[in-house]
Every structure is written in structure tokens, then in C-alpha cells.
Amino acid sequence: MLAAARKDMLLERLRRDGRLVAKDIAAELGLSEDSIRRDLRELDAAGLAVRVYGGALPASPAVVDYGRRTAVAPDSKARVAAAAAALIEPGATVILDGGTTALAMVAEIPLALPCTVITHSPTVAAALLDHAADVFLIGGQLFKHSAVACGAAAVEAAQRISADLFFLGVTGVHPTAGLTTGDPEEAAMKRVLASRAAETFVLASEEKIGTASRFGVVAMDEVAGIVTDADPADPTLRELVAAGVRLIAAD
Secondary structure (H helix, E strand, C coil): CCHHHHHHHHHHHHHHHCCEEHHHHHHHHCCCHHHHHHHHHHHHHCCCEEEECCEEEEECHHHCCHHHHCCCCHHHHHHHHHHHHCCCCCCCEEEECCCHHHHHHHHHCCCCCCCEEEECCHHHHHHCCCCCCEEEECCCEEECCCCEEECHHHHHHHCCCCEEEEEEECCEEECCCEEEECCHHHHHHHHHHHHCEEEEEEEECHHHECCECCEECCCHHHCCEEEECCCCCCHHHHHHHHCCCCEEECC
16 A cells, blocks of 8 residues: 555544554554554644644644634634523633634623633733723733733733633544643643632634644543533543543534
8 A cells, every 4th residue: 555545544434433543443454563663653733633642643733823723613603602602690700721712702791791701812811892891901921823812921920810601712622632732831721720720611712622632731521511412422522531531512
């Protein structure tokens, strides 16, 4: 089998099974593990897979820059945003993560809803200008890829806040890799924000389900639930439910 055809087969297996074990694929094809690992390295470099110990996982399409991310699954994000916004009760203090799904949430929050919103996203803060909500913007170095503040100053400011809810944006939701994102500084900031809220809900539009990025955020058992519009019959969701993860359906 030519290398190009072999890579196509590996990608198809990733889509079908949600993970690859290099040893098993090598035995099936009668090739060395080194050959399969080399294929996986090249798929990883092309952004088509994420290498992990012993194999690979499907790469998330949500790791593109902020401007391009707005065109990824907008209808799915709108459904997730509406279901997540419905969780905010009058008088609540909530932390909104950055990203396009969090921005979509702003459009679903009633203009007159009395609440407090804390965010490290200047785009989310600006979108709340016409809302009755009190808005607190966490400052720091602007991470332009996701249009959020990160770094030491942002972490220090975040450690001084507390909230009822945190709506967490991730780029991947996978039974093995967990909740992931594409940048270590951003992952660290998300962890701090999650630690400052009584409950954390994950915003997971359909394209993120069953995929992974390089950096873990928080463990599945540290979140109150995952808001998603993905098909409940999706193997990833079935596996998560079997593990005790709460799913909030976004219709």
C-alpha cells in the first residue's frame, strides 16, 4: 500500500473509531510500528491528527485562528449558546470564556437580565454593552489567536474573582484525551477560571465532539455538564454518559 493511500486509511479509521493504536495497525497491515508512527507524525504535522502515546486521536477543526473560527459550525454554536444561556438565572455571577460560542451566548442572554458577567475576552465584553448585566473585564496580554487575555497578569486577576457559573470553551471533547485546547497558556487560564466558579459547563458544538487538541484543560469529573447539540447516538457521547458525564442537550 502506498504511503498516501495508507494515510487516507488511517484518517478513515480515526473518523470511524475515534482513536488509533499504532501497534494494532502495524500488525494488521504487516508493517513496522516505525512506519505507522512516521505516518502519524506527518498527519499530526498537517493538523489532521493528534499524536498521543501509542497512537493518535482525531484533530479538532476548532484550533484555527479566531477570524476563521467564526465560519466553523455557526448553526451548531448558536444552538449550544441558546441552551447554555438558559442556565443563567437572574442575579447570577457568571464567567464567560472567550471564543465564538461564548460570543454567540451574548446574543442569547436577554438584554434586561440582571446578572454579572466576568470575562477575559474583549470581544465578549464589547458585545455586552447594551445589556443590563454588569460587566467585568479581566486584563492581561492579548492572545490574538483566540482574542482573550492570558498570561501572569490575567491569571493573577482571575484568582481574585468568584462566580456561580463558568462557561468553558474547548476545542476538543474526547473520552480518552478529555477536554482540550490548542495552546498551553490558554489552557492554564481556563483552569484558573474553572477553579473560581461553583460550577463549570462546557460549550461543545458538534465539530468538537470526538476530537482532541494538544493541551488538557480540566478533567471530566470537574465539570457540571457538557452543553452540546451532537447526536446522542454519537459513540463519544455514549462513552461519556457511561462514564457518568452529564449532557445538556441543545436542540
